[in-house]
Amino acid sequence: MDKADIRPFLYRVATDPVxxxxxxxxxxxxxxxxxxxxxxxxxxxxxxxxxxxxNQDILDNLDSLANQFESLACAMWDLxxxxxxx
Amino acid sequence: MSDIRSASVADLAPRFRRRKYFLVRVxxxxxxxxxxxxxxxxxxxxxxxxxxxxxxxxxxLPLSAGELVLTMKLPATRWMASSEIGLFSEQEHACLLDxxxxxxxxxxxxxxxxxxxxxxxDTLEQMHWDDLAAVFHAHSSWQGVVGGDxxxxxxxxxxxxxxxxxxxxxxxxxxxxVQRADATxxxxxxxxxxxxxxxxxxxARRTTRAFRTDEALSFSALETVLYAVFGTxxxxxxxxxxxxxxxxxxxxxxxxxxxxxxxxxxxxxxATGLYHYETGTHALAQLETLTVPEARELxxxxxxxxxxxxxAHVLVIHVARFDRNFWKYARHRKAYKAxxxxxxxxxxxxxxxxxxxxxxxxxxxxxxDSDIGxxxxxxxxxxxxxxxxxxxxxxNERNELLFQTDPYRPVDxxx
Numbered sequence: 229m230d231k232a233d234i235r236p237f238l239y240r241v242a243t244d245p246v247x248x249x250x251x252x253x254x255x256x257x258x259x260x261x262x263x264x265x266x267x268x269x270x271x272x273x274x275x276x277x278x279x280x281x282x283n284q285d286i287l288d289n290l291d292s293l294a295n296q297f298e299s300l301a302c303a304m305w306d307l308x309x310x311x312x313x314x
Numbered sequence: 315m316s317d318i319r320s321a322s323v324a325d326l327a328p329r330f331r332r333r334k335y336f337l338v339r340v341x342x343x344x345x346x347x348x349x350x351x352x353x354x355x356x357x358x359x360x361x362x363x364x365x366x367x368x369x370x371x372x373x374x375l376p377l378s379a380g381e382l383v384l385t386m387k388l389p390a391t392r393w394m395a396s397s398e399i400g401l402f403s404e405q406e407h408a409c410l411l412d413x414x415x416x417x418x419x420x421x422x423x424x425x426x427x428x429x430x431x432x433x434x435x436d437t438l439e440q441m442h443w444d445d446l447a448a449v450f451h452a453h454s455s456w457q458g459v460v461g462g463d464x465x466x467x468x469x470x471x472x473x474x475x476x477x478x479x480x481x482x483x484x485x486x487x488x489x490x491x492v493q494r495a496d497a498t499x500x501x502x503x504x505x506x507x508x509x510x511x512x513x514x515x516x517x518a519r520r521t522t523r524a525f526r527t528d529e530a531l532s533f534s535a536l537e538t539v540l541y542a543v544f545g546t547x548x549x550x551x552x553x554x555x556x557x558x559x560x561x562x563x564x565x566x567x568x569x570x571x572x573x574x575x576x577x578x579x580x581x582x583x584x585a586t587g588l589y590h591y592e593t594g595t596h597a598l599a600q601l602e603t604l605t606v607p608e609a610r611e612l613x614x615x616x617x618x619x620x621x622x623x624x625x626a627h628v629l630v631i632h633v634a635r636f637d638r639n640f641w642k643y644a645r646h647r648k649a650y651k652a653x654x655x656x657x658x659x660x661x662x663x664x665x666x667x668x669x670x671x672x673x674x675x676x677x678x679x680x681x682x683d684s685d686i687g688x689x690x691x692x693x694x695x696x697x698x699x700x701x702x703x704x705x706x707x708x709x710n711e712r713n714e715l716l717f718q719t720d721p722y723r724p725v726d727x728x729x
Contacts, residue, residue: 234346238356255352264348271349279354289356293346 229264235290237262242286252278328421329393330410332385334435335445337367339374366418369445370434370695372452372684377418384409385419393422437695441637442644451650451698457684460619505725515670519662522674523622524709531627531706533583535671539705542667543660544574544630546593559593563659566652571638572660572700575601575690577616577629579609580706588690601690612689617702618680626676626704630664631686632657637696657700664703674708677701 229237241248251258255278256266266272273279281289340362347359364382365374377385384406388394399407414421417428424432438448481487508517548560550568558568565571574591576598578584587603604612613624616631623629634653643649661677668675679701686692686699 229345229348231343231345237346259348266348271352273353278352280352281354281356286356293356293358 242283332388332390367449369448369452442640447650456682518669521676522708525625526707526709530582543664563663571635573633575631580627627706630703632701635697676704
């Protein structure tokens with residue numbers, strides 16, 4: 229999955245119950261639509277039961293995940309602001 | 315044109331060729347760990363990926379090792395004829411169609427989603443772009459980037475906390491002063507007095523982050539800044555149609571490929587809008603008029619959300635004409651760097667001119683160059699925005715972002 233797609237994907241899973249249910253019932257097809265091919269033997273739980281993180285858990289992690297991807301962009305503003313005094 | 319995947323191979327008999335600018339990156343990229351996500355955890359994992367770095371669109375296009383090998387069987391300088399395509403198995407042919415749809419190889423006819431690819435590659439070649447420079451240029455371009463400065467706390471304690479956080483992650487920074495341990499001798503130098511007009515201007519140079527938004531910049535001040543920095547005051551004609559111009563800043567090969575475009579926000583006797591400064595005639599060519607709110611919004615977008623920079627009375631956008639520089643320095647490994655340095659020279663001259671006139675100034679490379687190019691209707695791959703100077707009336711009363719230094723004299727610190 230492309231970096232730029234991760235945050236929208238997680239946000240949609242956490243806020244769109246229909247999409248969440250679709251992912252739970254057909255993970256291979258849902259992820260294929262995003263260009264991600266899953267290996268059922270490796271990627272799916274052995275018992276076949278999908279247990280997604282809770283919506284709150286996903287939302288709580290959104291910013292910290294995004295920060296890991298956006299550190300380069302943030303660094304540009306650090307250059308401007310880091311050494312300043314009031 | 316219909317999508318080539320929707321028609322049979324026999325119907326379309328597409329021809330293929332490898333892209334001429336084909337730089338591949340192999341790296342571990344962080345991605346969502348789907349397997350753990352389906353087991354109830356939100357986590358990232360490293361995934362080794364191979365990507366073609368597209369210099370036309372600035373995208374990283376994933377491809378597998380097998381696909382790379384297949385691509386290398388294609389010629390880059392001519393289309394592979396239908397008869398030659400028979401050399402490939404049915405599976406390989408299907409793979410080539412898929413690669414064409416993903417922009418990895420060129421096909422004729424082209425898929426709808428990549429209709430601009432062949433023309434883009436041709437332009438890069440005609441402009442004599444060096445391949446590494448073309449990839450770097452495209453992949454360092456920004457579109458729709460918005461940084462957040464409004465929520466940043468600016469107290470000294472906050473800055474110190476951010477620095478300490480950085481130190482925890484990256485260790486101590488390299489020292490701000492350098493002394494060579496292998497030096498055989500040190501010769502002490504006299505500190506000369508820098509107190510006449512020119513040196514006072516040099517010492518007065520600074521970056522301004524607060525502008526007086528309630529007062530307009532005078533038209534004459536803008537005229538002076540533009541003529542002093544971007545104006546032409548000399549010319550040398552070498553041959554029919556080949557001339558070098560003289561500005562107050564140096565330029566690689568005397569080519570002066572950097573043009574000034576203006577986003578005027580608040581200048582006496584000048585409508586708010588977008589302009590091109592014509593250095594040959596010392597005139598402003600109006601490209602677009604804007605309302606005051608539109609100009610504010612556009613300025614903020616141009617400088618990627620740095621609202622304090624967007625307040626400047628005039629934003630001077632440095633637009634590099636790569637085609638002019640590369641006409642002389644074709645596929646030259648140093649040419650791209652030289653163009654960026656041209657912009658830096660002009661910026662310093664603008665800073666000094668502003669300091670001399672008692673105006674505020676800044677320079678930023680954190681700009682949405684892709685968006686600016688579209689708005690100014692620049693010719694893609696031939697010219698592009700590379701930086702923005704702001705100039706205007708500094709608001710020294712509320713410049714909470716002003717960088718204040720303590721006095722320093724090297725003689726007091728001599729070893």
